[in-house]
Amino acid sequence: MLEPLEVTQVYRRCATEAFAFEITSELESLDLLSGHERARDALNFGTAMRSDGFNLFVLGTPGHDRESLVGRFLAEQAQRGPAPGDWCYRYNFEDPSVPLALALPAGMGRALREDLDGLIEELRSAIPAVFESEEYQNRLHELKQAMGERQRDAVEAVRREAREHGILLLSTPNGFTFAPADGDTMMAPEAFEKLPPEERQRIEQKIEALQRQLTQAIRQMPRLAKQLRQQANELNAEMLESAIGSPLDELKERYADQSGVITHLEAIREAILFNADSFTDEDADIPAEAVFSRFQINLLVDNAEAQGAPVVHQDLPTHQHLVGRIEHQVHNGTLVTDFLLIRPGALHRANGGYLVLDVRGVLTQPGAWETLKRVLRAGEIRTESLEQAYGLISTVTLEPQPIPLDVKIVLLGERLLYYLLCEHDPEFLELFKVQADLEDAFDRDPEHEAFYARMVATLARTAALRPLDREGVAAVVERASRLADDQRKLSARHRDLHDLLLEADHWAGEAGDRVIGRGHVERAVAQQLWRAGRLRERSHELFTRGTLMVATEGRVVGQVNGLSVVQLGEMAFGQPSRITATARPGEGRVVDIEREARTGGRIHAKAVMILSRYLASRYAALEPLSLSASLAFEQSYGGVEGDSASVAEACALVSAIAGVGLDQAFAVTGSIDQQGRVQAVGGVNEKIEGFFDVCRSRGPLSGQAVILPRTNVEHLMLKGEVREAIERGQFRVFAISRVDEALSLLTGLPIGEADAEGRFPEGSLEARVAERLAQFREAVKQARRAEHGPADGATGNDSDEEGDGDAS
Secondary structure: OOOOOOHHHHOOOOOHHHOOOOEHHHOOOOOOOOOOHHHHHHHHHHHHOOOOOEOEEEEOOHHHOHHHHHHHHHHHHHHOOOOOOEEEEEOOOOOOOOOEEEEEOOOHHHHHHHHHHHHHHHHHHHHHHHHOOHHHHHHHHHHHHHHHHHHHHHHHHHHHHHHHOOEEEEEEOOEEEEEEEEOOEEOOHHHHHHOOHHHHHHHHHHHHHHHHHHHHHHHHHHHHHHHHHHHHHHHHHHHHHHHHHHHHHHHHHHOOOOHHHHHHHHHHHHHHHHOOHHHHOOOOOOOHHHHHHOOOEEEEEOOOOOOOOOEEEEOOOOHHHHHOEEOOEEEOOEEEOOHHHEEOOHHHHHOOOEEEEEHHHHHHOOOHHHHHHHHHHHOEEOOOOHHHHOOOOOOOOOOOOOEEOOOEEEEEEOHHHHHHHHHHOOOHHHHEOEEEEOOOEEEOOHHHHHHHHHHHHHHHHHOOOOOEEHHHHHHHHHHHHHHHOOOOEEEOOHHHHHHHHHHHHHHHHHOOOOOEOHHHHHHHHHHHHHHOOHHHHHHHHHHHOOOOOOOOOOEEEOEEEEEEEEEEOOEEEEEEEEEEEEEEOOOOEEEEHHHHOOOEOHHHHHHHHHHHHHHHHHHOOOOOOOOEEEEEEOOOOOOEOOOOOHHHHHHHHHHHHHOOEEEOOEEEOOEEOOOOEEEOOOOHHHHHHHHHHHHHHOOOOOOEEEEEEHHHHHHOOOOHHHHHHHHOOOEEEEEEOEHHHHHHHHHOOOOOOOOOOOOOOOOOHHHHHHHHHHHHHHHHHHHHHHHHOHHHHOOOOOOOOOOOOOEO
16 A cells, blocks of 8 residues: 655755754855866866867856856956056057057056156146247247348349349339339330330340349249248257157156057157147147147056956946947037047956856847957957947048957856857857856755855855854755755755845844844745745635636546646746546547647647557557547646646546546646656646645645655655645655556555456456446447448458547
8 A cells, every 4th residue: 555755755854963063153164166066177277278269158047146156266266367457549640540559567557647647738838938938039030030131132132133224123012013214213104215226125125134033033932931931840849849858758768668658759759840830820720739639548448456367247248338439529510539538348347357248148239249259259359339340330430459358258147048059159169168067956965964054154154144053054954955856955056045044134133133043044935935925825716716626525537636837937836737538439549638729738749649658558458449538637728838747647537438536635746658657747846835735725634645756755845834734644745656556546446457368356447447448449349330331340350440549
């Protein structure tokens, strides 16, 4: 006779006697990656490998608190690494649209920025002072005076020669003109006409020659003006050199070992000399302030205060947040930008260290995944807008020089996303060659229970919570087994435990206790279930009021209570389902109504097919199965998926065939194979507790029971109310290995074994099934004889009368 499970079999308590402490504050902290040895080795390997493509993907559920676990590990690794240098952008005097990258040792970028700002301030006062000095004004006046004299001398030479030949050089509003002289005045036209022809001809020829001389002298004036400008520029350069030479030389000496800085300082010198007009002319094309702004640097990454390699967590990994952006300002209604408006991204800040990203965030941000792969392939950071990257705009903008990249990318994501990327992105495994797979559960044995106590102590200490006593730790260990759905395992999801400890600490505070005990932990669990239990209560209320019909007492033919689990967010609860079956003579078909109505999933359809093959091989091994049967989940309006109801369906079908009622005080879960062996299913704790709650809500318990696979016994961690009812004998749990055991419990009849002649004992379940199937076969034969007539029926050819028992 099959006996129900004992309380010790449905719940594994944690023995506090093995704990060598009174409260957890006595225990030393441990690394929370302890226990995740496979993942730790992968992290050690991935961070040590500096070759291209050995980036990391950390696999685990959100409940692992992956970011904290990995963050602490990377922080320790980063402390042992060198601090990376600074990165700046400087003005490109040859091509302003391509700002130049400047690499500096850590901390030097800040110093250089301050030195250049100081240089600019010094030049703002020194350069105007030079051009306002008396020396400069006198020398410039001398140059202009000398040049003016040269211009006057050229004209005066022509004037003197003309005078020698009796010709005057006159100045008019339209320029210069020549005229015959009459003493010191211009000869009157009448007097000129009275001159002899030879004299007039001589004067005219001389005037023509003088005009050529004057033209030649005037043509030399632009050249003289150019010479004046050159001399003035030379003077300006000389004066500027006196103003800028000392401060620039001082900076060059200070940064003598930084070739990039020296190049920039030389470019500053040349720019000042080239744009001398900006400091002397108020209407210059380029104002002095615009020239000064080009001398600054844009300190993109400042590692002056870095201690070791950087560890950057980017919670919103958009394209711009990864590679940086170029900002714009509105000037006179137009968007303008320059190298000072380049802003860094997470890759810039993490360069030389580690960048931690959530893979779901990267995949959901437009273009971010392709940007990340492109950067890793190229080994450099190119700051550009998403529109530029995809050629969607043609606006003139900056194209900063790419910055070399040396970073270790650490992606955090679920296993499903990892395997989907492996399958659908051929570049993924080339760029992320190291997977760090976190454990979902630890083994539960005395050694690991002691380890778990230290882990609980570490979590409590890190969160500044009250310590736990031994019973409190035992309660957490037991809850961890329930979260793992396994008596032999402990949940490795740190976030769930952290939240549980926070809530238990709150209830300890409410009670005024200084130590967290079992009562506080159990209250925290109860409150979690209470807060998330509204839908569960409304669902179970439908059974209590009879809206959803489920019998919990009496016997009914072809009806059994199945068990299912409803998952809503992180809340899961079980509830019973009424499974019914019908059987009549037919062509060997088992109709799955859920499949016909397209509310059943593929796994459920497969389970029904296996069930039909089991029935055919068991009850019609040597002859056709003359049966037309149907299965349905009554009042099921969603979908039916999974194979955990196949034991219940088998019992319902056998009951319908034999005409034997099934005890409705039982609920059944389990999967079967074609040999009738019962296989493990999921969610057994929730299923048992769901049926228990429904039965209790209808009145006092009277021995209701759940039948489950024997291989699921080690997964049981039932709540306290169920355990108390089991201990009082008001509720039972049976574990089975074969369908026959479930049928025996449900029908109350012995199964029976066939004798040498194939006959079953009188009163056994198998005898009733065999007798009923024989009646079905006879009914089918008679129906066919009636359909085809006596002649056909006399042949005795019944070889193709029945079908083969396939499910539909």
